[in-house]
Amino acid sequence: MKKQHQFIGLVLVAFVALIAVKLLAAEAPAPARYEYVTIRWAGLDNTHIIRPGGQVEFIGTELRKMVKPDRTDNRSFYLNCAMNGLVKDGYEFAGISNDDVIMKRNLSR
Numbered sequence: 001m002k003k004q005h006q007f008i009g010l011v012l013v014a015f016v017a018l019i020a021v022k023l024l025a026a027e028a029p030a031p032a033r034y035e036y037v038t039i040r041w042a043g044l045d046n047t048h049i050i051r052p053g054g055q056v057e058f059i060g061t062e063l064r065k066m067v068k069p070d071r072t073d074n075r076s077f078y079l080n081c082a083m084n085g086l087v088k089d090g091y092e093f094a095g096i097s098n099d100d101v102i103m104k105r106n107l108s109r
Contacts, residue, residue, distance in 0.1 A: 031108075032106060034094075034104040034105060034107060035052040035107055036052065036102055036103065036105075037050060037051050037052065037091060037102075037103050037104075038100050038103075039082045039086070039100065039101040039103070040099060041075050041078075041079055041101075044060055044064065044074060044078060046058065046060060047059055047060055047063060047078060047079075047082065049086070059082060062085075063078045063081060063082065066081050083103065086103050087103075090105045
């Protein structure tokens with residue numbers, strides 16, 4: 001009989017501990033949600049941004065307004081200008097390939 005009381009006591013203690021842990025546990029943070037843009041280098045005239053939802057924006061006319069220093073690589077300079085423009089909209093660098101720069105923006109804010 002004494003062993004049975006000990007077992008019931010241990011079960012009750014474990015149950016109370018489980019409830020206490022559940023009540024005191026912090027809420028799990030919501031997973032981060034992002035949206036992405038792609039900057040595609042296709043020469044100065046045809047460079048474009050592919051925005052969320054598939055909207056494509058050709059930015060050659062905006063890039064031509066930038067004053068490029070002598071002896072500066074066209075691709076690097078103009079891609080950098082495009083990236084800085086997107087940073088102002090809350091995007092951050094996410095990845096790069098030969099002709100594409102991928103940037104992301106956190107939607108969970």
